[in-house]
Amino acid sequence: MATSTVENYLKATLLHEQECDGIVPMGALVEALGVVPGTVTTMVKAMATQGLLEHESRQGVRLTPIGRALALGVLRKHRLVETFLVQTLKMDWSEVHEEAEALEHAVSNRVLERIDEFLGRPTADPHGDPIPDATGTIADTAAQVTLQGSAINKALRVTRILDQTPDFLAYVQETGLKPGAWVKVVRRDETSGVVHCEMKTGQKITLGLPVAAKIVVGALV
Amino acid sequence: MATSTVENYLKATLLHEQECDGIVPMGALVEALGVVPGTVTTMVKAMATQGLLEHESRQGVRLTPIGRALALGVLRKHRLVETFLVQTLKMDWSEVHEEAEALEHAVSNRVLERIDEFLGRPTADPHGDPIPDATGTIADTAAQVTLQGSAINKALRVTRILDQTPDFLAYVQETGLKPGAWVKVVRRDETSGVVHCEMKTGQKITLGLPVAAKIVVGALV
DNA sequence: AAATGTATTTTGATTAGTCAAAATGCAAGT
DNA sequence: ACTTGCATTTTGACTAATCAAAATACATTT
Numbered sequence: 001m002a003t004s005t006v007e008n009y010l011k012a013t014l015l016h017e018q019e020c021d022g023i024v025p026m027g028a029l030v031e032a033l034g035v036v037p038g039t040v041t042t043m044v045k046a047m048a049t050q051g052l053l054e055h056e057s058r059q060g061v062r063l064t065p066i067g068r069a070l071a072l073g074v075l076r077k078h079r080l081v082e083t084f085l086v087q088t089l090k091m092d093w094s095e096v097h098e099e100a101e102a103l104e105h106a107v108s109n110r111v112l113e114r115i116d117e118f119l120g121r122p123t124a125d126p127h128g129d130p131i132p133d134a135t136g137t138i139a140d141t142a143a144q145v146t147l148q149g150s151a152i153n154k155a156l157r158v159t160r161i162l163d164q165t166p167d168f169l170a171y172v173q174e175t176g177l178k179p180g181a182w183v184k185v186v187r188r189d190e191t192s193g194v195v196h197c198e199m200k201t202g203q204k205i206t207l208g209l210p211v212a213a214k215i216v217v218g219a220l221v
Numbered sequence: 222m223a224t225s226t227v228e229n230y231l232k233a234t235l236l237h238e239q240e241c242d243g244i245v246p247m248g249a250l251v252e253a254l255g256v257v258p259g260t261v262t263t264m265v266k267a268m269a270t271q272g273l274l275e276h277e278s279r280q281g282v283r284l285t286p287i288g289r290a291l292a293l294g295v296l297r298k299h300r301l302v303e304t305f306l307v308q309t310l311k312m313d314w315s316e317v318h319e320e321a322e323a324l325e326h327a328v329s330n331r332v333l334e335r336i337d338e339f340l341g342r343p344t345a346d347p348h349g350d351p352i353p354d355a356t357g358t359i360a361d362t363a364a365q366v367t368l369q370g371s372a373i374n375k376a377l378r379v380t381r382i383l384d385q386t387p388d389f390l391a392y393v394q395e396t397g398l399k400p401g402a403w404v405k406v407v408r409r410d411e412t413s414g415v416v417h418c419e420m421k422t423g424q425k426i427t428l429g430l431p432v433a434a435k436i437v438v439g440a441l442v
Numbered sequence: 443a444a445a446t447g448t449a450t451t452t453t454g455a456t457t458a459g460t461c462a463a464a465a466t467g468c469a470a471g472t
Numbered sequence: 473a474c475t476t477g478c479a480t481t482t483t484g485a486c487t488a489a490t491c492a493a494a495a496t497a498c499a500t501t502t
Contacts, residue, residue, distance in 0.1 A: 003458075003459090005458080005459065005460095025479080025480095026479070026480060026481090027478095027479065027480085030479095030480095035459090035460070035461085036460080036461055036462075037479075037480060037481080038460090038461075038462080038463090038480085038481070038482075038483090039459070039460055039461070040480090041480065041481055041482080042459080042460085042481095042482095043458095043459075043460090046458085046459095057467095057480085057481085058466095058467065058468075058479075058480060058481080059480095085332065085335075088309075088339070089332065089335040089336065089339060090335065091331075091332070091335055095331075099329055099331070099332055102327045102329065103324070103327050103328070103332075105327065106323045106324050106326065106327035107324070108320055108323065110312075110316075110320070111306065111310065111312070111320055111324075114306075114310040114311065114312055115310065118309070118310060224488075224489090226488080226489065226490095246449080246450095247449070247450060247451090248448095248449065248450085251449095251450095256489090256490070256491085257490080257491055257492075258449075258450060258451080259450085259451070259452075259453090259490090259491075259492080259493090260489070260490055260491070261450090262450065262451055262452080263451095263452095263489080263490085264488095264489075264490090267488085267489095278450085278451085278497095279449075279450060279451080279496095279497065279498070280450095
């Protein structure tokens, strides 16, 4: 069985492979895992000999099929646990990330299956992030529309928050821009770099463009 | 923060101090933790310098006040988690021990408090073992009556199972001698070493004396 | 009192994961 | 092409936890 450290390296690699078209640079893992570069090199080499990663020297790493399967399993645990903590134990939406970070390595598949069933097999966690199913299939996440690029004056629903830092989550919480919330972009001004939004309550919110890019929206449904 | 290994040593010491009047021999820890004797000596010395245990050479160990507080915290996590797995997630009563063994080191006090509240602050886990409260106070467990020494022909209630091995739990499950069950001792024969019991259903069960000593009973209430 | 047997401790080695700091390779800019 | 700067790798060392096997202490029996 993979140690928690190995699971963390796999998960970090998985979470970075989109934005790095496949090969994840060592620096990304250094940053994500909070260790010094030399440690990543050592770990990555060890994991490569175990067949979990491919290591291209001075380039970065790629997940092997086995590594990806394990990483998806960890991600599934993380996101189901987060959902459970929020929905069942009524924990604060913005404080569950670190809790899940610890629990994802201790929850067995047996317990996970019970949690999944208990929650009614959800497909997204409280942040709107897709939850891989038991076979490791995850909803396609490419081509998502954010408040940075959405239609104007159209009623939308927030579906996902792309930044999980406590500060940002607290801000989202405060403004009500949480997954599920009704929102409309009333004006987008590229020159001044801001997006003007309106909530169902009539409340008006102004966001900078890079911040707007962190709020994924979809059709009302 | 204590590592899971340290937490396991502390918990094992706590669980053995009753039956060893205070000083727990090294061999008990060897057995409980499944390591070789030399490992226990090394760990115990390290923990003694950290102020968690007192080590009397060639005698055994004693918990310090700090060590006991930590051990009670771990025991509380273990038993609340077990209760949660059975009551909320409907897991099998006899399979939750090992799950709790892993989760007890990953559940934060914040999560534990939510679980405790969610469950309505239970005072005993599914096996009837008392759950320490948040201040580390645990119900007195001495002077418990078991089927080995109980009154004859008196309606009793099973309150606790003192053996948590999967085999024994499966047996208890099968016979229905679970905590909460109605039971009556119809005859006890010291010579042949057996106890004859009767369940509410009229079903008759015969137990050997050492086995009867593992089933704690109390008044019906 | 000597011998025996068992529990415990010591010693030396191993594995996983880490850091510090020096060495190396590579891409860009001049 | 040369240099500069940054990312990565190497090297040597450290901690936590473990085992194997030899050494030691102690209680019990003879």
